[in-house]
Amino acid sequence: MLSMQASLVDMRTDEQIHKTRRIQDQYCRAVPRVAPVVHLTFELPDTGAPLRQRLAEAVVDRIRCGHIRVGDLLPSTRTLAAELGVSRGCVVEAYDELCASGFAVARAGSGTRIAAGADVAARAHAASHPVVAAAPPSEPDRARRAPVLDLRPGIPDPALVSDAEWRRAWRAAAAAPRTLGVADPDAHPELRRALADHLRRTRGLACGPDEIVVLPGVAAAIRVLAIAATLRDRDVAFEDPGYGRARRALVGEGARPRPIPVGEDGLDPDLVRETDAAVYCTPAHQYPMGARMPVSRRARLVARAAETGTVVVEDDYDGEFRYDVSALPALRSIDGGRECVAYVGTASKILSPDLRLAWLIPPVPLRSRIAAAVTESGEVACSVTASALARLIESGALSRHLARASRTYRARRSAFVGALRDLERFGVSVTGIEAGLHVVLRFPEDVDDVAVAAAARRLGVESAPLSTYSAAPGGPRGLVCGYARLPESRAVDAADAIGAALRGVSFGLS
Structure with missing residues (x-):
């Protein structure tokens, strides 16, 4: 009897032991073991990182x-x-x-x-945070170690725009109702009304808002005109040297730009053929040579175009800026101009290229075709940008800006042209100083202007070689220099750098 009781006690003890072990195992699995805390000893070198x-x-x-x-x-x-x-x-x-x-x-x-x-x-050398690798220094980066004077043409100084008026216009534009954002020649009515008044006051153009089409840039306006005037596989008389972006826009639509050399008075109407379907010109300030087309040539060009049915594309890219000379009438405002002249203007040279806004006033016979071409091309201007520009015009802010900018640009032009006189001993002449935002430094024909521009860039001055504006090799040599963003105090520095580059190329020292 006693042995039986002893056996029962042993059985109960074994069960309790096994139960205890099961509980312990479950607990150990549920609660991970506490690993020992590592001891960290290191120095933190000052590498400049946080x-x-x-x-x-x-x-x-x-x-x-x-x-x-x-x-x-x-x-x-x-x-x-x-x-x-x-x-x-x-x-x-x-x-x-x-x-x-x-x-x-x-x-x-x-x-x-x-x-x-x-x-x-x-x-694998993975990092705990993103690492930005330093790019190897390229040739332009090495050149920019010196302070860069940007004389590239066609770029105004945005710092001259009133910050308060700029912000006010954009706040109002952002609060305006949204539009559909489709290609429509009747879009942007506010801007078209404002532009009609602005062009009447500044360029003597009498046109209604319904005649103006707003587009995203001059190239877009050229493309729409090429479609509407059916310029595909047809010759277009084109200034040479000339505006490369307009030339490429025409070529893109299948037109054949035919180069016409420009002289001191710009494009010669007598060189336009009856077989030319259109003529592209910049009469207010020929791009890039800077010539102003006299009234006699303007009248003759319009008369010939009206007689032959030729479309004249008048690119008035910087007609608002004139110095010491009177304004000349736009081709569109001359008798017969409404029937044959397509007027193109832009905000790029007035305010900033970032705006991507241009306006087109087509010839009367092309109005219906222009509407269809806008829809076909799908060219859409930003409604918020258009609204902001409209408010700048309506508030008078644009007129105040133009007056302020004209005074500043005139002073910068005078300082730069004066500093360039020392280059006359190298056979350099300066042209195109009466209007616009750039001048042209004409070199002797045996000077490699591309090499001079590269040498000047290494000395910290950006400019554009004149020969690159010609449709074919053999064009005039020189530099196209914009002065809109050149402080008067740096004019001598810019001229000295160009002179040093010219000397280095001429004597094989660059």
Whole structure:
């Protein structure tokens, strides 16, 4: 009997032992073992990077070297901050960076451990934060180590625009109702009304808002005209040297630009053939040579075009700026101009090329075709930009800007032209100074203007070689220099750099 009782006690004891062990096993599986806290000792060199990044990089480096392994528990942020003598917030940010990049994992109540795979990533030299590699210095970068004077033509000085009036116009435009944003010749009624008044006051053009079409740039206006006037596979008399972007727009629509050399009075109407379907010209300030077409030539060009049915494209890209000379009538305003002249204007030279706005007043016979061409081409101007420009015009801000800019540009032009007189001994002449935003430095024909422009760039002056504006090799040589953003105090520096570049190329020293 006693032996039986002893056996029952032993059985109960074994069951209790097994039950206790099961409970312990379950508990151990539910609660992970506490890994030993690693001891971090390192220095944080001053590399210029933020302290949190340097701390995170030091931890990754210890993982890479095997001093810290997967599963190791990092010290508490308070402890590590005290050991390193840094703020706890910095250590918190470093741990957050390690966790975000996958090197560590943090669990509430369990601390921050090194994550699985951290050793592989560290040995692959992965970083705990994005690393921006420095680009190798290129030739233009090396040239720009010196202060750059940007004399590229066709770019006005946006700093002359009143900040207060600019912001006011854009705030009002942003608050205006949204439009559909489709290609429609009747779009942007506010801007068309404002432009009709602006062109009447500044360019003597009598036109109604319904005659104006707003487009995203001069090239878009040329493309629409080419479609409406069916210029594909037809000759277009084109100034040479001339505006390359307009030439490319015509070629893109299948037209054949036929170069006509320009002289001191611009394009010669007598060189236009009856077989030319259109004529492209810049009579206010020939681009790039700078000539102003006299009234007699203007009248003769319009008369011949009206007689032969030729479309005259008048690109009035910077007609608002004139110095010491009277305004000449736009071709569109001459008798017969309404029937054959397509007037193109732009905000690029008035305010900024970023606006991407141009306006087109087509000849009366082409109005219906222009409407269809706009729809076909899909050319759409930004409604917010158009609204902002309309408000600048209506408020008088644009008129005030033009007056202020004209005074500034006149002073900068005078300073630059005066500084260029020292180059006359190299056979350099300066033309195109009566209007616009650029002048032309004419070189002797044996001078490589592309090489001179490159040498000037290395000396910190950007300009454009004149020969690149010609349709074929053999065009005039020189530099096209915009002065709109050239401070008067730097005019001599710019002229000296150009002179040094010219001397270096002429004598083989560049």
